[in-house]
Amino acid sequence: MLLKNGEIILKQKIRSLINQFIGNLNIEEKKISVKDLSIFFSVLLATFSLRKNSGLKIDSEYASYRSAFASEFELIQQRFPELMDIFSLIESQIRTELLINIFEKLDAIYQEEDGDLDDIISWSYQYLKRDLEKAAFKKVGQDNVKIKNSDLLFTTQFFTDKYMVKYIVTQALSGFKGARIRDVVLIDCASGGGNFLTYGFNILFRLYQQTFPSWSNQAIVDVLLQEAITGYDLDNNLSKIAALSLFVKASIYAIPSPATTINIYGGQADDNLGFLNPDIISDTIGALTFRTRLDKIDKAGKIKVFLTNPPFMGKRDMDTSLKNYLQKNIPESKGDLCVSFIQRIIQEMNGHDRLGVVSQNNWLYLSSFSDFRKMFLEKETLIECVDLGSNAFEDIKGEKTNIALFIIGDSSDKTTHFYNLKNLSYHEKKKMVSDKAFPIDLTFSLAQHQFLKNNNFEFNYHLEHRFENIQKLDLYANFGSPMQGTSTGNNAEFVKFAWEVNGNPDWKLVSKGGGFSKWMGLNYYKVNWGTNAEKIKSNKGSALRNIDKIPNTQLVYSDTGTLGLNVRILKENQVFIASGPGIIVSSGDMYAHLAFLNSKVATFLLKLINPKFTISAGYISKIPVAPNILNDTFIADLSRKCLALKEEYLKGKLPNIEFEHQEYHLIKDLDAHLKHCILSDLQNDYQRLLLESEIEAAIRKQYNFDEKELKELNSVVGELAVFNKKKMEETDIEKLDMLLSKTMDINCFSSSKSINGFSVGSESILEDLSYKLDTNPSFILSFIKKNISQFKTTKAKYFNDLLHKIMLYELGVKQIFTYKSQVVSIESLIRSLKKYTFLAKRDDLLSLITPILLKHHQTSFFNKPLISLSGESLTIGYSHNG
Template sequence: MKQKLKSLLTYFINEFSPTEKKISVQNLSLFFSILLASFILKKRRTTSLEEFRTFSEYYTAFSPELEIIKKRFPDLVVALHVTESHINPELFRTIIEKLKFVFDDEDDDFDNIISWAYQFLKKDLEKAAFSKIGKDNVKIQNSDLLYTTQFFTDNYMVKYLVNECLSDFNHTNIDSIVIIDPASGGGNFLNYSFECLFRIYKKKFPNWSDTEIVDCILTNAIIGYDLDSNLSKIASLSLFVKACGYAIPSATTSIKIYGGIPDDTLGFLNPDVTSNTIHKSTFKSQLSKIKKEEKTKVFVTNPPFMGKRDMDTALKSYLIKNYPESRGDLCVSFIQRAIQLMNENDVLGLVAQNSWMYLSSLKEFRKLFLAKQTLKECIDLGTNAFEDINGEKTNVALCVIGNSEIKTSRFYNLKYRNISEKKYSILQKNISPELTFELNQNQFLKNSHLEFNYQLEHRFENIEGLPLYSAFGKPMQGTSTGNNSEFVKYAWEVNGSPDWKLVSKGGGFSKWAGLNYYKVHWGENAEIIKANKGSALRNIDKIPSTQLVYSDTGTLGLNVRILIENQVFIASGPGIQVLNGDKYAHLAFLNSRVATFLLKLINPKFTISAGYISKIPVATNILDSKFIAKISKECLELKEKYLKNKLPNFEFQHYDYLSIKNIASHIENLIIADMESDYKRLFLESKIEKEIRKHYNFNATELKELQSVVGESPFFNTKKSFKCTAEAMDLLISASIDWNCLSTSRAINGYSVGSESIFEDLSYKLNVNPKALFEFITLNISQFKNTKDKYFNDLLHKIILNEIGVKKISIYKFDIIMLSNLIALLQSKYAFLRDYDNLSERVIWILQIHHKSSFFNKPLVSYCNDSLTVGQAHHG
């Protein structure tokens, strides 16, 4: 139903253009809230919806429903009429037809659909607010604060948290509790809480009428507050409609969801929280009443997410002064405020960024927490847990917190599952034992930063005494340029200018070698960067003695490369100095599944900071192992040889294209050579993996846990047969390589580890040992039409670049060449192109489409008016 609604509202916004009509999102959201509320009430009364086409017919058809709403929310119905006058009849007719489609499924769940309408409608405002950040030091403030911190909670999260928070209450003590959501948003938590409470009240008070139960719950057991006053109205309507599903509340029964007042940016974080008044009460007075009556508070909430970097000065200063342990983090300050209000039997269930459990900057908050609270249960969801939002901001955990003297904590690690698996596991409460960790919370007091590293604390006792990586290597932050768009360019954009240095920037996943596309405006000793006001020079003096670099984005795990000659590193491609051991053994270890697994145990973030790599426990003798170093060298040599034939890497070298005698066999040989390189490297990596695991001496349980996070080398798969046609294999391989026939990086199916190996990807997809795949590919290569077509285009692209004088991607001569001259040259020099049909059309396509994509939409060569310009925009 949500996706149907999203589609409807996207259509409406495109057709209606609210900005041009000067209609606010607030008014539009109220308009759709009333429409949806009336449809829900009608649907619960009858399964059929009458036909109508105009506003007038709508008012007639929904007269009973609108009357119910009007008695409770007369101002909202006025908003409906105001917005109606701006919508043309034809658009309204289409919207109604689409609304009927939204409601056509008898089994659909209507809960929270009113609040989701607001979430979808405010998307453009949210984007506009975020787009201001970073421009002239603009910070998020005023109404933008609301748009950028509102992330509504998916139903499966709501149900889990409410069910867990109410699990210790039953029909004997249920009337002693009050559900409170201090960041109620559209009312999702309160709606489901009402449903649960009604069920329990019905059991406790069998002689009460449904109306009596509804009135009692709304009057005594549910309170909400949101800083966004408009949203509090929507939440109130949503809860009212939910209640009407059981019985229409009495006219004197209040819906106690309070809204913030204008210009207030603190809301719940202010102990003297201000709000609107509902029947002579405020949110603050309700909290005081609960305290006086000694009721048990059950907080369920999804607090706003924002770090201090994007805050305006006033809010940041207030948080640091009043919640110093939370270090200016809005979400953590919210948790701290809720905890301040909690008594012995109170419970807090929340959706929170999981970084509060790990970040060293929040040590003092954890110290405060561990002294008084117990994290009773935590489902660590990681990223991609929400249906409609993603990114690092959504790296979340579902937490149930209490003041219990029993310090037992239970953790469930679902970080590396897809959203469907997360939802199923939580709703069914069916989480496998290897992903479940139960321990005494006091164990976290043992580590220096009080981090909630539940996996390391719970198991892997044999690595507790191991030295950390910092004893062998020094991971270092790189220089921040202050403006990468100005100071970092692709190598071909600056054409050999001596002030531009080859740089490790990261920007992808690549092990052993690679990603050497970029240059930085450096000067002799970073003096050009230093002159930029926003820059921060770091570890400049360490660059000559640095051997390794890595990508700081860690969604796919560690990927470490050799720092090549005359290359520098910056913030997104940091460096590692080898202090003890063999640099090749370091390279192999850091690229292993074991290293990525251990890193993921201690690092909850997308970004891999130097400090987290330093904390990886290292088994004895790995980093000076001659055996590991030897295999590592072979992997590196294979990768370097592979990259020499791949655009647009800095390492790229042309070969003798004139030596090509038979184009068909040559293309097949190119494919086989790449496949063989991929296969050999993957096999060598499996040998490294096996050797490293021997040093750690993992037991069977620990190995199973490791495999659940980062998978297993496909060479450990004993299966030798599989079902696949040559045509299907061709499509799989073709989809696995980019325009330059370079194997693309990806997450291995179902695991939180990356790969750039075609064989690894296919082995997982087809559940077979790579050897069987290699034999199949070799045998059927002649039938791989799509793959061969890609390789031919890549070859023709290279030949064109070679013939127009681009011998290296970073050094070339500005030139203008007529297409006819190029075609004549190609046909005279290369026999296999002489009889090629439509060579001119193919070359134009290569120049206009293929080349542009191959060079990341920053083409070195442009084509216009039957001529080619080499370095037109970038001849520097």
């Protein structure tokens, strides 16, 4: 069954089978090592694949497995006797009923599967070893444990999706045709399960058939295995599985001759350097090690085509010996394992050699890799770069896999072709790469020497021929000074919520970040500061940074997250620490700065200069600023209005320090009050959205973006919601009510989120709904106003929030950061609630307030409740109050 749309593919079936198998293991079977289980499954799958290759039906049951598959077992025994020994041992240790179950399921899969079986053996290993991988990762960060020895193998092995393999192999071999193909040797120095080599074998076989039509299949198979394919993996066990996988692949065309070697080498025990060591300690095949085989290939004048997916790991997680080795011997790579592999391969490459690699894309632009880029640009040519970004693997998610596909080697015109697919979905990336069909607006062809002109030799391909008008602009560093914040060394001890420390004068209001919030907000943290950070200074692991600059600091920002740049006003007597550091405005209007940095344009420009999107002082300093923006009185005035609206909004929202109680006793008509609160919040939201759109329009005008540039900007951060001209279509009120309720948290506070998959955040409920409903926010607001009486779910949410606030008020919590600690009976609380007109006649108050006390309050205060319930009593005051 071929992969098409949403159909189940073989790999997914094998994953499901292995998950079921692991789930059914008994206590004794669970003691079998992942290594031995992987070999067992590899041999099992190899027998099925060999039978499939032969065209014979399986047509047997597990009871007759050995005899029915005698020829397949004999082939594996002759070539891989050590694997067969382990297979037989493990087979004897697994219950017969479980083996029967596996056999029957595999039989069903192979009977109906007509798709690509190349990687089935290596993928079975990938799924089996996940438990061991998880265990190794759990060690990281515990008592400064680093990854080393065998754990290094499990935590750095990320197998490559087939669409990437096909693209890399095809593009790396392009141009090698005719008699020249006889000189090509495919090499994978981190071969894993052999995915690159098995697919490379397939391509080479076809090319040999075209070039040497008189050759038999047997002759081609033997020559390819003996001379044209070699690999190495530090994991000796995995190298054997790769060899078995390649053998099965070759057998489709002809069974390799007994004397033909399969040249995939394995590492040695306790060696954590492997290919990183130029000596490359390995086992021996046919009297040659991997090192001597490479030397023999060079001596024969062959063309080496490296195809690989190197291991991914930063120096933070490495053990000291590996880190020190890389810093001493491959210093340009800054201790990054993946980049170190690329550099080592380049050291092995000669004039006509080529490299196709799946790599993290951070070396293209991070300042720490400037020395590596300079070395690379002077020695090699980057022929192609398919910049995939994150979420490019089917089975691996997250920013760790922010990757690109690279073709590196000899190029006569020294031109690099970039394909920017970072902002597309996984399925869009896969289709474009598989079809080799890249839209013109995502394609950039640039002369490589241009990158040598950059200060840090960055491959900022977006900026070379487009956005030319911004390249000569002044950088933000000329107008403001973004700074790092102090590291306490132990936030769990030194940073707490304001209500946890209840007015303790040593604890100062602090900008910690911890989320996405523009203009104002996230002000519910305090830090054990003392008079001038002496409390933190006394902590051995702390690092005081820029505390002398705090009195002159006007703005703060969140330096974590991927939702975009978000900047706020530093409040009076507030300090800042790491993750919520500060900015000093040195030139221009503070409010214009605030507006500019909160714009989608600023986030877009930050992503251009730093595609991995690290929000740091250094990168903010590099944002190019159009003339007059930071002095613009119109933009500054709009900024003040946004700030005032945000402050007004925060006054009604727990647990912000800006929160103020209302005059609850004035509420006579509960339903009218709830409707007023909902519409007031939405009106505030809408006014901010309009003001932000005016700011955005004014800033974009100053940059003078052309139509193509605006299109790219919108593809990254999204078009402004207010520019959507579509009217509200007929909408189900109940569904919209549910949708509206879900856009806010338990405190009826708008939840910051990524808008419809774009790389930018939003705090606007109406903007979120506008994208989801594809309509102008004004129509949504008008519709809600008209039908507000029917928004029962949203009103219920606002009622719970109101009751929670009134309860706090009646319990004496007039301010969340300073209050009187006391114990109050539930009975007295209920009596005090009865004085409110809309609660006076309710006889269900106990059932109403109990879930508020037990769950709502806990969630509202980030699981650090200010009120605790014990029996019939309520304790007001956080017990750990500093």
